[in-house]
Amino acid sequence: MQPECVPCILGRLLFETNLVDPSKGKEVMVEAIKILNETFESGGNSANLASRLHRKTYKIIGSDDPYYELKRRSNRVALSILPEAEKFIDSSEDRFLAATIVAIAGNVLDFGIRSGSMTPERLAENFSAMLSEGLGHDDTQRIRNYIKPGAKVLYFTDNCGEIVLDGPLIREIREMGAELTLVVKGRPILTDATMEDVREIGMEKEVDRVLTTGSDAVGIDLNDMPAELKEALDNCDIIIAKGMANYEAFSDSDYRPIAYLMKTKCRPVADSIGLPKGISAAKLME
DSSP, rough: OOHHHHHHHHHHHHHHHHHOOOHHHHHHHHHHHHHHHHOGGOOOOOHHHHHHHHHHHHHHHHHTTHHHHHHHHHHHHHHHHHHHHHHHHTSSOOHHHHHHHHHHHGGGOOOOSTTTSSTTTTHHHHHHHHHOOOEEEEEHHHTTTOOOOEEEEEEEOOTTTTTHHHHHHHHHHHHTTEEEEEEBBOOOTTTTHHHHHHHHTGGGGTTEEEEOOOSOOSSSSSSSSOOOHHHHHHHHHEEEEHHHHHHHTTTTTTTOOOOEEEEEOHHHHHHHHHHOTTEEEEEEEE
């Protein structure tokens, strides 16, 4: 947790409060500041602290899924641009790289932060430019070395809408002969994909199995997850983790190899992973 994280998380808490009940804004800020005052100085994991803050906010505003409508819109918008994504991949000389670019482009669907998308529709407006931009850091050649026939791939999803654009990469991985397990959130948190989204877009037909994190933790709570997921983590050949929250959650762990696919939306995460801010990155940690 870095100093820049404080105004960022407070802004997001206020954003989700205003989606449901703006009159609760002061109460949310008071409680959030209390929690930050108790925990920020100790230097705890940012994803764990964010989980605690969002849970408190959801309780105050009386909603267990304040982003519900935004998530539905995100899925619809992503489905509308999927044909463009598939055309981009079909015309590429390197389908795995192109599918990775598509998957990371979807990571812009993040709301309530300065570097995210203000509306799902902004993704559609900027999609072609993001595809043309490509990757600012490209470890795809190294990543594909782990994706062999019979390899076990554990794919941690991030946001709604984004999960639609994960589809082409997931298909490429399975075409390479790997066994792919998709991981979604156990309960709603932020705009992250859940089992409801998997079923809404038919993603369960694209993978070998679907597991959940078992909770509403931001990223994943590695100290509180289902036994089946822990077994999958302990026995997979590679983890693919989408987005910054999954990076933050895994950053203190010893799980390797992990391929992080993300937009580096903020300086603390960019500095931590050793990349410039504001790029699309496929970063392998071995």
